Amino acid sequence: MRLRAKIQRDLLFFKIAQAVEKIGRSCFLKFTPDFVAFGAIHGLGDSDPTTGGGSIQCWSRLPKESLFHEYKIESNSNNEIYLEMKVEDMILAMRTCNNASAIVMRMTGRSADAYLTFTITTEDHQGNSRPITQNVPIVKILTADGASNTSVFDEPMIPTPEVHIMLPQLERLRHVASSYKSISDYVVISANLAGEMVFTTSDGVQQLSHYDSDKDGGMIAAHYGAAEKAHVETRFTNLHNPVLKDDDEEHPHLDRLRSQPKDFASVLVRVSDLQKVLQSHYVKPLNVICSIVPSHSILFYVYLKDNTQDATLTYFIPESAK
Incomplete structure (x- = not known):
């Protein structure tokens, strides 16, 4: 299982996590060769056992080009990777990215102790580069079957808006x-x-x-x-x-x-x-x-x-x- 990408300078990847922070403590990510999906349901992934239903929910599906360049992904599950992350950890990582000249994201570690590792390069006034590494713990790597049974990836069925x-x-x-x-x-x-x-x-x-x-x-x-x-x-x-x-x-x-x-x-x-x-x-x-x-x-x-x-x-x- 491999994932590596350079994050776009507008930091939209982190800003989406920041926008969904109030929905739930956990943010679910689906990486595919063509797009990245975000999802959160109030209570899901928290101590509250709620799994959707009548809860507020948010989701987003964006083309990889909107978030990354030099994007590479490999897995045994049709080259798809499903992750659960703590939103607050991702936001902490974002705080060191605001003045970055380059940000590289990759998966590191093993399944039981895995991270999204961000290598953040900054430059001083003399043009000298300095890399900073931020390891954001992955709460859980979901299997394809586990993801299909998680309501966060399912848009609710609703009548047509008027x-x-x-x-x-x-x-x-x-x-x-x-x-x-x-x-x-x-x-x-x-x-x-x-x-x-x-x-x-x-x-x-x-x-x-x-x-x-x-x-x-x-x-x-x-x-x-x-x-x-x-x-x-x-x-x-x-x-x-x-x-x-x-x-x-x-x-x-x-x-x-x-x-x-x-x-x-x-x-x-x-x-x-x-x-x-x-x-x-x-x-x-x-x-x-x-x-x-x-x-x-x-x-x-x-x-x-x-x-x-x-x-x-x-x-x-x-x-x-x-």
Whole structure:
């Protein structure tokens, strides 16, 4: 079993690990001759015995060229290698890579004591090179059968989303989510095909008593009444409703666009799960598309390189039950 590659200077390999850090302590990697897949499920690989199901999940599959150059892999399992890694160990290794002129990754050691070893070359002001070696322990090398029985490599089966909408700036949403966390454990995320998206706390009264709007189309409404808790709503307008490449004439998204463009599709999720998704700001995405399956789940497609599904980080959050 052999694996060796030079990591691209943008450090996307490490940044994906950084983005999924809040999902779970473990990150699962699948190396193949053509692509690399990342996967994480909340609880999977931790002390919590959860194996998916109703948990927040993320995955990414990227062409090898997006992450590496001079990439070589060999194994007895169809030249595929499956690894479980601790995310925090990978992030620690990343901290020594920021000013590197070259980073070589390879597998070292034996199965019971294996590592991803990173040789990081830095240069001083005089042009002198200095190599640094970081050994990141591999928690487990999975067999092909073991990987096929691990739910992290399986994308969840879901109904077709009814609404796709481009998210506003992630930094703004991180601020919104942080504010909501102090008010409620849950948030209702709603969107329609008229470019509107609404985040609403699930506690408090429903009567609108005050409405503020900012110049960028983000509207923040605070509702107050007889209830003890405030009801807070954040509304964004003039957002883009993209048509994804799998949309066709029978797609619910297009049917809704023709007949009910202003009707909202909604899903209730934990604020803490939304915050986990917003960790994707680490990869500095070009844009993020949100897809809603009403009363079932919500997906976030984080586009890393361009608007193709060949370079995306995808998050799945199931509908929460209070």
